[in-house]
Amino acid sequence: MKTDNKFLFTCFYSFFVNGTFILLFGAILSYMIHDYHLTYAQGGFLVSICSIGNLVANFFGGVILNAIGRRKTLISIGVNFLICLLGMIFCSNYILLCMAMFIGGLGWGTNNNAVNVLVSKHIQGKSHYMIVMHSVFAVGAFMTPLVVGFLMSMGFNFRVPIMIVAVLSFLLILLCIKIPLDHVESAVDENKIVGFGFLKNIRYYVFMFILFFYVGAETGINNWVITYLDKMGIVSGAISQNFLSIFWVLMIVGRLGSAHLSRFIKKETLLLVICFSCFITSILFVAFKSPIFVIIFIALLGLSMAGVYPVAVSNANTFLVGGGMASGIMFSAGGLGATAIPVIMGKVADDHGIWAGMTVVVVSAFLCFIFAFANKILGEKSCLSTENNI
Secondary structure (H helix, E strand, O other): OOOHHHHHHHHHHHHHHHHHHHHHHHEEEEEHHHHOOOOOOHHHHHHHHHHHHHHHHHHOHHHHHHHHHHHHHHHHHHHHHHHHHHHHOOOOHHHHHHHHHHHHHHHHHHHHHHHHHHHHHHHHHOOOHHHHHHHHHHHHHHHHHHHHHHHHHOOOOOOHHHHHHHHHHHHHHHHHHHOOOHHHOOOOOOOOOOHHHHHOOOOOOOOOHHHHOOOOOOEEEEEEEEHHHHHHOOOOHHHHHHHHHHHHHHHHHHHHHHHHOOOOOOOHHHHHHHHHHHHHHHHHHHHHOHHHHHHHHHHHHHHHHHHHHHHHHHHHHHHHHHOOHHHHHHHHHHHHHHHHHHHHHHHHHHOOOOHHHHHHHHHHHHHHHHHHHHHHHHHHHHHHHHHOOO
């Protein structure tokens, strides 16, 4: 295998493991809650502490990459995953579980930051490779619930799928030790002075809130939908894994579809339409208890949610050109949503039941729609202002 192919294969495999890791916890959360005698709030906090680790690693990813170098950064991804997974297998103590999940979150965030940076620099603008890499992530994401569901239906303990992902993480460490990096361009860039004028633009905050509520809702679904379907008696725990996989398959389809539609529809309009669709389908998802309707509406929800993140980021391109603080702060808003929303869902579920906990997703979808509507209005005003200045 050529040097370039070895490097890209390792990066693609890293994204695959990342996808399996992120979806694994949601797939086994209900079993961990039962086995470790956790409350819904404690389960939600475990999700959030992992997201906090992700947020920290994303925010300081560039510093980490420059401080310890490319190889050690890539190796640390697999090491963090492995420590977290072993902790989930052998630690029933809640404090240790929280520590393990935080470490796993560091691996998640480091993977997102470092691998994206290294591959982006290496391929020099060839978007095909980036699309393939993120598609590999989605493959890992939708396969994980299917594998967990199959193993649980066969009578295996929930620790077995954790062991499988732990083996995948160990293989990632070995690949990163051997990965050829001499030809890979360094991720270190010259420091640039970045202005803070974007903080005076109200539209910037609109995008931050959209990312906050969208990423929070997606994380909440990933980690709570299986528990919701099981506890509500809609489908059994093993079968509910398939429902989450369907959600992710439609996410892939929706992202491809949104990319195509964005060529013909203004981004502000497209974002408003898909956010409205998210709101309506989320209502329908929690309103029906029949497995037939639930599977239809979770599929439509995945199809609707798929385009929110990429279309919002594309719409916010004016603020993100050149990176800097604007992009760092904006993307951190998504990490904050992934941290806060699952905890809120767990707390509401403890106080009012699991159905009420899932309605937090509906509220998040509604707020996404409200901010998308604000973005539409602000976008039209911006266009009018530009025309008047011509």
